[in-house]
Amino acid sequence: MSLRHAILGILSVKPMSGYELKKVVDGSVGHFWTADRSQIYRTLSALVEEGLASRGTVVQEGRPTLHPHTVTDAGLAELDRWLASPLQAPPTRDAFLARLFFADRLPPERVRALLDARHREVAEELAELEAIEFPPRDALPEGVTELGYALREAARDHGLAHARAELAWIDATRRRLERITP
Amino acid sequence: MSLRHAILGILSVKPMSGYELKKVVDGSVGHFWTADRSQIYRTLSALVEEGLASRGTVVQEGRPTLHPHTVTDAGLAELDRWLASPLQAPPTRDAFLARLFFADRLPPERVRALLDARHREVAEELAELEAIEFPPRDALPEGVTELGYALREAARDHGLAHARAELAWIDATRRRLERITP
DNA sequence: CGCACATATGTGCATGGTCCTCTATATGCA
DNA sequence: TGCATATAGAGGACCATGCACATATGTGCG
Incomplete structure (x- = not known):
């Protein structure tokens, strides 16, 4: 649901690859949010397709190619829109x-x-x-x-x-x- | 995830139709659980297919036919199994x-x-x-x-x-x- | 030497869930 | 008269998520 926005938020601080994102999500915001690796990659693809993020390529020697993602202006606008939007609390489930x-x-x-x-x-x-x-x-x-x-x-x-x-x-x-x- | 079990739990108290279930879920357990109407009906069908509940038929005059569902012995067993199973807390998301x-x-x-x-x-x-x-x-x-x-x-x-x-x-x-x- | 683990990115599939729409009838309200 | 709401059930589209698996390579350990 708002994994899109959580990712936009993190990327707005600093561009990151999916791999690095996963680690940040697990660590820094892990107390109130989690995300599956594959879901992160899928969401990144979706964000790029929507023009909210752009995908770079960093070829490395001896290890897989990195794809750092950067938030576009449209992405920042969407992030701000979301931050200010009325928060419809999802139903609690315990x-x-x-x-x-x-x-x-x-x-x-x-x-x-x-x-x-x-x-x-x-x-x-x-x-x-x-x-x-x-x-x-x-x-x-x-x-x-x-x-x-x-x-x-x-x-x-x-x-x-x-x-x-x-x-x-x-x-x-x-x-x-x-x-x-x- | 455990809508199946929540429904089994409610039905174990008293047999109910999907319609009535929806009202009980919204009211009585609404503070910690919610369920979509169509999802309730689908789950009931699944429970019947698995032999955990049985479906009755009560034809009414002037209003749609009722289908009260009753938990079977297998259903009660499954409920007890779930109650005693280790609770793997789903990741918190806020x-x-x-x-x-x-x-x-x-x-x-x-x-x-x-x-x-x-x-x-x-x-x-x-x-x-x-x-x-x-x-x-x-x-x-x-x-x-x-x-x-x-x-x-x-x-x-x-x-x-x-x-x-x-x-x-x-x-x-x-x-x-x-x-x-x- | 083999094995596990880290780096890094993905695809495919099943599950569980929401939202919208449809079908019917009855009652109550303006 | 028309409209909303309650009763009762169900199908389709779509979405997010999670698990398993595939792909390549490098490093460290015993």
């Missing part, structure tokens, strides 16, 4: 909650096991987020504005806040279950 | 965060507008969740166990907790932005 909702078919200890597994997962996620180091504010990497820096911090904090809320909810739910099936 | 991450291209007041819009949305969602009334614990509807009741409350609390965390994060982010672009 497979874990769906499971839990119907989990009264399971014996209570299995329900607790579901919560425990979830707790472990989220705790791991939280630890990863907490491990993210930001460079000191007074030494911003080139091309990064103060606003951009703040937004990237905010994105990480979003993950932190929700991970902590999730852990707290799991604890409360555990206590709730203990009360009815000790 | 279009709003993606937008915000690249929003340093926008003038600061537009960024604030994004946060404001989001705040309104989440506040509305929160109000809807808060409006949900549960029947008193001592008068459970038939077929609902105490565990089931607690899990449904927990599902709502999940929505509440995250909506509140989101609002708090938005406030913090607003303050963060005010500090750098007063």
